[in-house]
Amino acid sequence: MSLKRVAVLLGKEFLQGPKNYIFVFAIVAPVIISLVFSLVFGTLFTDKPKLGIVDEGNSQLVAMSRELDSVITKEYSTVSDMRGAVESGAVDMGIVLPEGFDDTVSRGEKVEIEAYIWGESLARNRTILPVTIANLVRDLGGQEVPVEIESVTLGDEESIPWSDRLLPFIVLAAVFLGGLMLPATSLINEKQKKTLEALVITPTTIGDVFVAKGLVGIVISLVMGIAILLLNQAFGAEPLLLVGVLALGAIMAVELGLLCGALVKDITTLFALWKFAGILLFGPAFVYMFPQIPEWIGRIFPTYYIIQPIVDISQQGGGWPEIALNVSILAGLNLVLAVIVVFAARKTMQ
Amino acid sequence: MSFRIIKALVAKDLSLFFRNRFYALITVLGIVTYIAIYLVMPSSVDERLEIGLYAPVVPPVFEQISEEGVEIEPVESKEALVEAVIEGQYAAGVELPADIMEKFASGQKPQVTLYFTADAPEEVKDAVEFLIRELAYLQTGQMLAIDVSAEILGRDMLGEQIPTRDRMRPLFALALIMFETMGLASLISQEIEQGTAQALLVTPTNVKDLFAAKGLMGVGLAFAQAVFFMAIVGGMSSQPLIILTTLLLGAILVTGAGFLIASLSKDMMSVMAWGAVVIIVFAIPAFGIMVPGTISGWVKAIPSYYLADIVHQAANFGAGWGDVWPNLLILMGFNVAIVGGGIMALRRKFQ
Numbered sequence: 036m037s038l039k040r041v042a043v044l045l046g047k048e049f050l051q052g053p054k055n056y057i058f059v060f061a062i063v064a065p066v067i068i069s070l071v072f073s074l075v076f077g078t079l080f081t082d083k084p085k086l087g088i089v090d091e092g093n094s095q096l097v098a099m100s101r102e103l104d105s106v107i108t109k110e111y112s113t114v115s116d117m118r119g120a121v122e123s124g125a126v127d128m129g130i131v132l133p134e135g136f137d138d139t140v141s142r143g144e145k146v147e148i149e150a151y152i153w154g155e156s157l158a159r160n161r162t163i164l165p166v167t168i169a170n171l172v173r174d175l176g177g178q179e180v181p182v183e184i185e186s187v188t189l190g191d192e193e194s195i196p197w198s199d200r201l202l203p204f205i206v207l208a209a210v211f212l213g214g215l216m217l218p219a220t221s222l223i224n225e226k227q228k229k230t231l232e233a234l235v236i237t238p239t240t241i242g243d244v245f246v247a248k249g250l251v252g253i254v255i256s257l258v259m260g261i262a263i264l265l266l267n268q269a270f271g272a273e274p275l276l277l278v279g280v281l282a283l284g285a286i287m288a289v290e291l292g293l294l295c296g297a298l299v300k301d302i303t304t305l306f307a308l309w310k311f312a313g314i315l316l317f318g319p320a321f322v323y324m325f326p327q328i329p330e331w332i333g334r335i336f337p338t339y340y341i342i343q344p345i346v347d348i349s350q351q352g353g354g355w356p357e358i359a360l361n362v363s364i365l366a367g368l369n370l371v372l373a374v375i376v377v378f379a380a381r382k383t384m385q
Numbered sequence: 386m387s388f389r390i391i392k393a394l395v396a397k398d399l400s401l402f403f404r405n406r407f408y409a410l411i412t413v414l415g416i417v418t419y420i421a422i423y424l425v426m427p428s429s430v431d432e433r434l435e436i437g438l439y440a441p442v443v444p445p446v447f448e449q450i451s452e453e454g455v456e457i458e459p460v461e462s463k464e465a466l467v468e469a470v471i472e473g474q475y476a477a478g479v480e481l482p483a484d485i486m487e488k489f490a491s492g493q494k495p496q497v498t499l500y501f502t503a504d505a506p507e508e509v510k511d512a513v514e515f516l517i518r519e520l521a522y523l524q525t526g527q528m529l530a531i532d533v534s535a536e537i538l539g540r541d542m543l544g545e546q547i548p549t550r551d552r553m554r555p556l557f558a559l560a561l562i563m564f565e566t567m568g569l570a571s572l573i574s575q576e577i578e579q580g581t582a583q584a585l586l587v588t589p590t591n592v593k594d595l596f597a598a599k600g601l602m603g604v605g606l607a608f609a610q611a612v613f614f615m616a617i618v619g620g621m622s623s624q625p626l627i628i629l630t631t632l633l634l635g636a637i638l639v640t641g642a643g644f645l646i647a648s649l650s651k652d653m654m655s656v657m658a659w660g661a662v663v664i665i666v667f668a669i670p671a672f673g674i675m676v677p678g679t680i681s682g683w684v685k686a687i688p689s690y691y692l693a694d695i696v697h698q699a700a701n702f703g704a705g706w707g708d709v710w711p712n713l714l715i716l717m718g719f720n721v722a723i724v725g726g727g728i729m730a731l732r733r734k735f736q
Contacts (some may be wrong), residue, residue, distance in 0.1 A: 056655070056657060056658045057657070060657075060658075060661070082506055082508065083506070083507075083508045084508060085678075103511065104507045104508075104511070105507050105508035105509075105510070105511030105512065106508065106511075118538065120678065121538045122538045122539055123677060123678045123681075124677030124678035125677075125678030126678070130533075140530065140531075143530055144530060145530050145531070145532060146530065146531050146532070147531070147532045147533075147534065148531055148532070148533050148534070149534055149536075150533050150534065150535040150536070151535070151536050151537075151538050152535055152536070152537050152538065153537075153538060153539060154537050154538060154539030154540045154541045154542055155539065155540075155542045155546065155547070155677065157430070157432035157454070157546060158432040158433055158454030158543055158544070159432050159433060159434045159454040159455075159512075160454070161454050161543075162434065162454030162455050162512070162516070163434075163454070163508060163511075163512040163515075165533070166512060166515045166516050166519050167511070167512070167515050169515070169519050169529050169531075170515045170518055170519065172529065172530075172531055173518075173522060173527075173529065176530070178522070178527060180494075180518055180521070180522075181489065181494060181521045181522060181524075181525045181527070182494055182495055182496070182497050182517065182518065182521040183494045183495070183496045183497070184496075184497050184498075184499060184514055184517060184518070185496060185497070185498050185499070186498075186499045186500075186501060186510065186514070187498060187499065187500050187501070188501055188502070188503050188505075189467060189470055189471050189500055189501065189502050189503065301575075302571065302656075302657070303568065303571040303572070303575070306564070306567055306568065306571070306657075307412060307415075307568070311412075311414045311415040311418060314415070314418040314419070314422070315418070321422065321425075325426065325427070328425055328426075332425070
């Protein structure tokens with residue numbers, strides 16, 4: 036293997052890369068996915084009940100409700116807008132506060148409230164919202180609470196917000212779109228256009244080609260992995276360790292990409308493979324999204340050993356002792372894959 | 386148009402498809418994996434708030450509570466209550482003091498202790514606290530001075546909520562169908578790229594035969610996969626004929642989209658570029674079904690909305706022909722427009 040030739044090929048890959056759809060896709064897609072997830076899905080999958088309010092006067096109850104962490108409050112200007120929101124499930128319950136609502140409550144007089152409930156709203160939310168509204172009304176009326184309440188927290192586990200649950204999926208997408216798809220499509224294209232054959236009859240070896248394409252994948256994959264963690268403010272207290280794990284993840288992605296590139300004969304088959312293997316790669320991400328799925332299922336997938344150390348470092352403040360075992364397994368898997376890639380490269384040469 | 390030629394072309398495409406064992410195996414494994422994901426996801430919705438109560442003396446209001454979303458279960462001791470909360474048997478534990486009634490009577494404030502696990506969501510903590518406060522108000526005779534007239538909008542699903550995995554069925558079915566769009570577009574694009582399409586046209590095969598063959602192949606593959614998936618995950622247990630009709634129309638829709646993509650693409654890379662755009666746009670309505678209330682009326686401009694909505698309505702709510710016919714008609718209209726547009730665009734490319 037010649038370093039000079041690898042450098043020349045690498046330069047060519049970086050020069051020609053930005054003209055390639057996959058190259059652009061590998062950079063743009065993870066950023067878009069991350070932005071969409073953090074902007075939309077971060078609050079989308081919340082279990083908090085949603086309350087819609089039409090305030091026909093100028094009630095303080097709206098501001099009081101907005102201040103609550105336990106309920107998502109949305110204000111509507113007309114009753115028909117709110118009815119539409121309830122019918123579509125945008126809110127679990129909508130209420131109409133009549134004009135002079137606060138004064139009537141302060142005087143202790145009876146007041147009528149129109150309420151609309153979404154038919155698919157959970158029973159739990161149908162209880163939480165009226166009880167919350169009742170408490171707000173009593174606060175508004177200045178009623179003194181007749182009990183002292185002390186809350187005791189048991190155990191030391193913490194609730195995992197959806198933004199954290201989705202992070203593994205976004206990181207895997209960033210690492211594998213660049214790491215796997217770039218070398219794979221690049222090799223397949225070279226095979227289809229017969230430029231690979233042309234290359235290897237020069238002093239360039241198949242190893243030089245594989246290394247150059249692999250390095251491009253590793254660089255893009257690593258850069259995108261770091262960018263996604265930065266975008267999601269999930270870099271944790273051990274940045275070097277995290278970059279190390281991402282680098283090992285990028286190597287796994289590239290090895291799989293080179294393997295696909297060597298064994299798959301056309302892009303159509305690569306799509307078909309992505310359709311199936313994509314689910315296998317993203318399997319651990321589903322386990323993080325739904326904690327009801329037993330954790331051992333995640334361990335079946337090779338990408339678990341990339342994502343678990345990343346989660347340990349970025350979300351749980353872990354260090355080397357916590358991730359050592361999983362990182363060792365990841366390094367072992369990378370070695371096994373490297374051997375397979377060498378055999379695949381020889382087969383491609385033939 | 387010659388049926389004999391179409392039959393031969395379809396047979397050739399199918400044999401090419403299945404001769405590639407890898408391609409065929411991967412397609413089967415893809416369906417199997419979707420089914421596995423469906424089966425692993427929770428099959429029911431836990432919509433009630435279960436609360437454990439340890440109270441040496443239970444105030445009458447606590448005994449009469451009739452909230453539909455709350456279930457209060459008495460527990461024999463404080464230790465048993467704490468244990469049950471830690472084990473996740475209850476969302477929260479409530480401990481009332483033995484002298485609660487005396488304190489209420491004397492105007493004093495009794496101390497109530499609430500137990501939560503550390504991962505209890507904020508809304509559950511607040512809800513239980515608000516509930517206890519409200520019960521205390523009622524026990525001390527402070528009635529709420531509001532009358533609420535409530536109206537349920539839409540079908541009341543209390544007690545029969547749809548699990549997330551069933552809400553995801555249209556998304557899974559759509560994903561299976563949509564990937565065939567790229568497959569078909571690649572196939573056509575390849576034929577144009579390699580010149581085999583033009584070569585075929587100098588034989589007795591005409592453009593119509595070619596379109597019919599590719600269309601049949603695309604529709605057949607997409608339809609068969611979606612039907613198989615829906616049959617396995619129980620999507621056919623309600624209104625099977627409507628589901629079958631809708632999936633067939635969906636398969637025709639994606640075939641039309643495949644024609645359009647192939648007409649816009651020069652090579653495999655542009656098939657991917659256009660295919661990704663179409664897949665993302667077509668998947669939006671299915672996400673809207675998965676997470677209700679997130680998407681507004683504009684989603685009805687996307688043809689796949691009618692496919693996803695009919696599958697959702699028929700499979701999850703048992704909607705009949707009378708409910709879904711307007712959506713079926715619109716879907717057919719989109720099919721005519723998209724398949725027609727795709728054929729016209731491809732015909733120009735062939736010429």
